[in-house]
Amino acid sequence: MTTFIQLHLLTAYPAANLNRDDTGAPKTVVLGGATRLRISSQSLKRAWRTSELFEQALAGHIGIRTGRIAREAAQILVDSGIDAKKAVEYVKNIANCFGKVKEDKKPKDELTNAETEQLVHISPAEFEAVKALARRLAEEKRPAIEEEAELLRHDRMAVDIAMFG
Structure with a gap:
């Protein structure tokens, strides 16, 4: 039987132009009764995928x-x-x-x-x-x-x- 570890992480990001919806407004979520800025996993993945470190480490294997x-x-x-x-x-x-x-x-x-x-x-x-x-x-x-x-x-x-x- 395989054991899986699932991590749930909260990461603080500066209130910059994180991720915007189709109208240009920052994406938000309500947590604990407070409205907070939200960054999508798609946005994070793109940042990782296009990073210089990622490209150097996986050169020749990037689609x-x-x-x-x-x-x-x-x-x-x-x-x-x-x-x-x-x-x-x-x-x-x-x-x-x-x-x-x-x-x-x-x-x-x-x-x-x-x-x-x-x-x-x-x-x-x-x-x-x-x-x-x-x-x-x-x-x-x-x-x-x-x-x-x-x-x-x-x-x-x-x-x-x-x-x-």
Whole structure:
């Protein structure tokens, strides 16, 4: 049987611009009948995740949050001489593997429809696999097939994603 220790800590923060809601007002909570400033765990996690110490300690294992992973692949295809519209079609299966693909009727640029609608969390290994597949597609001048795209998602996630979600 595994033993778990759960810690509940109260930490004092200076009354600075800690964390604000969508209207710009500081987040508050009532504790013991008194209104107090509140800082969300999401805000703390972001501060830890973006700290210099965290980046130094876990260099090479920190994930990327992006909606443009397939766009990067499409750009590799375009750089190798493939037409932008064809490049977007070639990477559709890659984009589908990571999320719902944008389908703008009037895209901002030629590669917009190679992006996903939501941000996705990608480990460095997954990002390298996408770039390697894009280079192979550029050489062979063909679209990615579903089976290839499914291999891009790895069980090994980036450390920051594993720690903070």
